[in-house]
Structures are given as structure tokens and as C-alpha cells.
Amino acid sequence: QVVNYAPLTLLPSAVPSALFEQAYAVQQDFNLLVDAISQNKEFLEHTLASTIKVDDFTAQLFRIHMQVLEEGLAQSVFLGINRSDYMFDCGVDGTPALKQIEINTIAASFGGLTSRTAVVHGRVLKVLGKSKEASRLLPNNPSKGLALGIAKAWELYGSQSAVVMFLVEEVQRNIFDQRCVENELWNRNIRVIRKRFRDVFEKGSLDDAKRLYMDGQEVAVVYYREGYVPKNYDQQNWEARLLLERSRAVKCPDIATQLAGTKKVQQELSQPGMLERLLPGRAEAVTRIRATFAGLYSLDVGEEGDKIAAMAIADPDRFWLKPQREGGGNNLYGEELRQVLEKIRDSPERTSYILMDKIKPQPSMNYLLRAHSPLQVSECISELGIFGVYVRQGKEMVMNEVAGHLLRTKAIEHADGGVAAGVAVLDTPYLV
Ligand code: ADP
Numbered sequence: 001q002v003v004n005y006a007p008l009t010l011l012p013s014a015v016p017s018a019l020f021e022q023a024y025a026v027q028q029d030f031n032l033l034v035d036a037i038s039q040n041k042e043f044l045e046h047t048l049a050s051t052i053k054v055d056d057f058t059a060q061l062f063r064i065h066m067q068v069l070e071e072g073l074a075q076s077v078f079l080g081i082n083r084s085d086y087m088f089d090c091g092v093d094g095t096p097a098l099k100q101i102e103i104n105t106i107a108a109s110f111g112g113l114t115s116r117t118a119v120v121h122g123r124v125l126k127v128l129g130k131s132k133e134a135s136r137l138l139p140n141n142p143s144k145g146l147a148l149g150i151a152k153a154w155e156l157y158g159s160q161s162a163v164v165m166f167l168v169e170e171v172q173r174n175i176f177d178q179r180c181v182e183n184e185l186w187n188r189n190i191r192v193i194r195k196r197f198r199d200v201f202e203k204g205s206l207d208d209a210k211r212l213y214m215d216g217q218e219v220a221v222v223y224y225r226e227g228y229v230p231k232n233y234d235q236q237n238w239e240a241r242l243l244l245e246r247s248r249a250v251k252c253p254d255i256a257t258q259l260a261g262t263k264k265v266q267q268e269l270s271q272p273g274m275l276e277r278l279l280p281g282r283a284e285a286v287t288r289i290r291a292t293f294a295g296l297y298s299l300d301v302g303e304e305g306d307k308i309a310a311m312a313i314a315d316p317d318r319f320w321l322k323p324q325r326e327g328g329g330n331n332l333y334g335e336e337l338r339q340v341l342e343k344i345r346d347s348p349e350r351t352s353y354i355l356m357d358k359i360k361p362q363p364s365m366n367y368l369l370r371a372h373s374p375l376q377v378s379e380c381i382s383e384l385g386i387f388g389v390y391v392r393q394g395k396e397m398v399m400n401e402v403a404g405h406l407l408r409t410k411a412i413e414h415a416d417g418g419v420a421a422g423v424a425v426l427d428t429p430y431l432v
């Protein structure tokens, strides 16, 4: 066993306060939007139609989604924990704008570890004789907000003796992040168990009322910290996933909400009139959400898609190419984007990707501290994430909250990839 410290910057990074506030202000809108998409069978069906023809992973998720709908949902309580990620795009006149990178609707991580980074950075600033600056760092504890959402869902499930199950990875590299949320639950006298898909396959069962049992313990809430990439699944794990989705346990997220976080849905949302259709009567929310969108383009088969592909091949540095994957390290840009798109431009395979305008933040200097890495100053860019938590019971939203933030920073030469991918490190915003 090897224990390392979580990678982090030496110093907090400057973040424009207006954009920080804008990101907070739009989060409850995004909670409503994700929830609305998850309930809209026609939207998901229509939006993912071309994708599931070519992307097996999305297709398998979609099949389970359809199967549980046909069978009838066993639970009317829904718990969403998401993280909307942004970068600060530098316009031609140098004014930064908040642009959404993506929204993560399953296993959005680092709400726990990031609850500690402001304390570390505060200490560093004090050591440097900058106590005034240290006192300006914002307190931040997403793990508490996440736990309050899970606790609410557990309470609505309505069984004192039922447990919360964290569904965790086979190799648990990020356990301490998860423990922060877990501890908040134990502090509220809610029991937590940690299980893998394999355990569910071997020991999980449903009773006649579709109550989920693990080793004889009733499970009220399943909190996925796994299950978002193809490599998390073999045949048995897919069966375990189906069992969980069919069960009466509250799923965080349910499979429809996971599908709402696909890149294809992200692209479809930018179509004219789409947000209005999904959020009727919420014009202000629509305006706030749309203001964060970068240009997004479909590569679906047809004339429009042909034009978009040609445009990206001619000018690859303006774009970013994304497959339906999570976890970092899957996107294509620059010369690689051009080569791949050239190869697949006449094949339906291109519909497994979406195209996005490249976001160009202003770099700044920092030290990225990572175990076993040399210490050197690097030119860095940051990505701000905002955690959203909501609980719906039937048609009624019983909780819709912003739980806190996460700042991740990486060297500019690593254009793609997150903390788990070994590229980005944890940071703290210093508002300017
Ligand atoms: P994933 O689901 O793999 O995390 P993301 O959409 O978050 O996919 O992309 C991964 C990384 O790629 C981001 O953290 C960001 O650094 C970079 N990235 C994504 N989209 C863009 C974009 N449009 N412009 C510039 N960089 C981007």
C-alpha cells in the first residue's frame, strides 16, 4: 500500500470574482435542467438516437434506461449530485468570460478533498507573511452539502435501519475524497457501506417490493462513485447495474440522469429553442444557462455535419473534439483532431463525437505539487467546478442547492485530463 498526498498547487490561483459569482448563480438552474432532461424520455431518445448506433457504452446505458421505464420505476425519490465545470475564456479584448466545459452527473468527485484545500493554502499564505490575503480565502465544504442531499434522500426513503451504499471502484484510489462525504453521514447517524459492482453481483438481491438488500442489509440510497466509463463494466457488472436501477433504492444518479450528462446531450442543449422547451416558463434561468455555453456542433450524418467536419479539419486549433466519455484524457485537439476527423469524416463513427469551440484561458504561473514530481514553476490554466445537489419526490423539488466549489489547475501543455488522470491538481480560488 502506498499513501501519497493529493496533488495541489503551492499557491491559490486568481479567479475573477464576477465569473465566480456567475457560476454560483447559474447552478440551481443547471440542477433543474439536468432533472428535467432525466424525466424527458422523448428528448433523450431523440438526442441519443445517432450516438447509440455507434457508441456501445451509451447504447447499453440507454437499453437499461428503457428497460426500467418499461417495467415501471420502483422509486419516486430522485437524488442528483452534479458538478458543472467552467474555464475562463479570454476574449479578443482580454475580458474573460465564463464558459462551461461540461456537466458531470455521475461520480462528480473532489467535493471532499477540496473542502481541505483552502486551509492548506491559507497556511501557505501566512507562512509567506500574507495573512491579509489568507483571510480572504473563502470557506468551502462541498462534502457537507453532498451529504445533506444524500441524508435527505435517505430520510425520504423512510427506513431507519436502511443504509447508504457507496458504489466504489475495484482499485480505490480516491477513497479519502469519498470518506469526507461518508463521515458527514455517520455524524448524522446514517450508516454507510462501501461496495463494488462485483459485491452487488454476488450478494445483492431484490425482494418482492424491489427493496435492495446487500448481505441482508436494506439499502436506501446507492451513491455511484463508479460506473461512468466502459472499463468499469464486464457482463456481471452490467447485470449488477441493472439490479440497482430496477431496485427501490434511491439512485444517485439514476441512469436517466447519467445519460443527461453525456456530451451529446450537452451539444443538443445548445440548439436554438432547446432550453426553452426543456425549461418552459423559466426565461431567466434559460438566459443564465445559455450565457455559459461555448459554440457546440453536431457531427451527425448529413450536409450540416459534413460542413462542420470540413470546418474543423481546415482550422483544428479553433476546436475541441469530444467522444461520449468521462474521466479525462479522451478528447482530441490540434493536429490529432485533424487527423482523426479526416479519417472518420465519411463514416458514421463521427457521430460518436461532438465538436466544441476551443476555450482559451489566460495562463498564470504556479507550482504544481505532486508526489515524486520535480518542483518547478509552470504556466497553468484553471477549471472551476460548482457542485449542485437536488432531491425530487414525485413532481416536487424538495431540495435544490449549491454545495460549494472546486478549482483544479494544470500546466498548459496538458490540455486534457483531470486530477484522477494525474494531470490537474487541487487549487483554491483567490477572488480578484
Ligand atoms: P471529461 O468528461 O473527460 O472530463 P471534459 O469535457 O471535462 O471531459 O474535458 C476534459 C478536459 O479537456 C477539461 O478538463 C479541459 O481541460 C479540456 N477541455 C474540454 N473542453 C474544452 C474546450 N472546449 N476548450 C478547451 N479545453 C477543453
Ligand code: MG
Pocket (backbone or CB within 6 Å): 085, 101, 102, 327, 328, 418
Ligand atoms: Mg471533465
